[in-house]
Amino acid sequence: MTSFINPLFNLSATQLLVIAIAITIVGIAKGGFGGTFAMLGVPIISLVMPSLQAAAILLPILIIMDIISLRLWWKQWDTKILRLMIPPAVLGIGFGWLLADRLNEDTLRLLLGFLAIIFVMKESFWNKSMPMKPSHGAASFWGMLSGFTSFIAHAGGPAFQIHVQPMKLAPSTYAATAVFFFAAMNFVKLIPYFALGQFDHTNLVISFSAFPLAMLATWAGKVIVKKVDAEIFYPLLNIALLIVGIYLVKDGINF
Numbered sequence: 001m002t003s004f005i006n007p008l009f010n011l012s013a014t015q016l017l018v019i020a021i022a023i024t025i026v027g028i029a030k031g032g033f034g035g036t037f038a039m040l041g042v043p044i045i046s047l048v049m050p051s052l053q054a055a056a057i058l059l060p061i062l063i064i065m066d067i068i069s070l071r072l073w074w075k076q077w078d079t080k081i082l083r084l085m086i087p088p089a090v091l092g093i094g095f096g097w098l099l100a101d102r103l104n105e106d107t108l109r110l111l112l113g114f115l116a117i118i119f120v121m122k123e124s125f126w127n128k129s130m131p132m133k134p135s136h137g138a139a140s141f142w143g144m145l146s147g148f149t150s151f152i153a154h155a156g157g158p159a160f161q162i163h164v165q166p167m168k169l170a171p172s173t174y175a176a177t178a179v180f181f182f183a184a185m186n187f188v189k190l191i192p193y194f195a196l197g198q199f200d201h202t203n204l205v206i207s208f209s210a211f212p213l214a215m216l217a218t219w220a221g222k223v224i225v226k227k228v229d230a231e232i233f234y235p236l237l238n239i240a241l242l243i244v245g246i247y248l249v250k251d252g253i254n255f
Helices: 013-033 037-045 051-072 079-098 105-125 136-153 157-167 171-195 201-209 211-226 230-252
Strands: none
Touching: 013 037, 013 051, 013 211, 037 051, 037 157, 037 230, 051 171, 051 201, 051 211, 079 136, 079 157, 079 171, 105 136, 105 157, 105 230, 136 157, 136 171, 157 171, 157 230, 171 211, 171 230, 201 211
């Protein structure tokens, strides 16, 4: 038994603390704030270990969070948005898998960061009073981009938010729709991640050990969203997206 959990003993106190902080932030985000703030999980863990290992450790944790979140937000999602976005998102994951060895991740992060920042500026200074309606063309583009960037750079949140937020859904509907969408994405991503050999004994032991914290943080996210009005909820999402956008730009130019 001791040999089985040896990977935990090999982590420093700093690594354990950083992983715990990242999981708490991601859990709260997954519990109801969509996929935007959850993007910060891999960058935070990457401060104390290689980014590829950080991604491999986080994916099983995300799966557990998704299962809990689906139960918390069961059938509160917008099925039309999901029907339009999930098929192209799966296609985007497939493209990401095929092109994984050929793409410059820094360029992708830079582009996505700029898109996120531009969207927040538009929402802050030029916000339409009428909600947008779901459309096949926009859903296909943003869905595919979300799936593609989710696989390549673990950054599918901005593309989803850019497409769905202007629809001005009720916070609970937005949260449930985001939960279902990213749960589907993460389950699909298990296949290429296994194929690429990103799961090993060390990473899986660390992941499984974090499940209790992941469950608690996800439940906390649901509680927070239920207590936040739409007038506060969407500005919070914009702040989260701006933070992530700035980070992606900074990371993309290696500053």
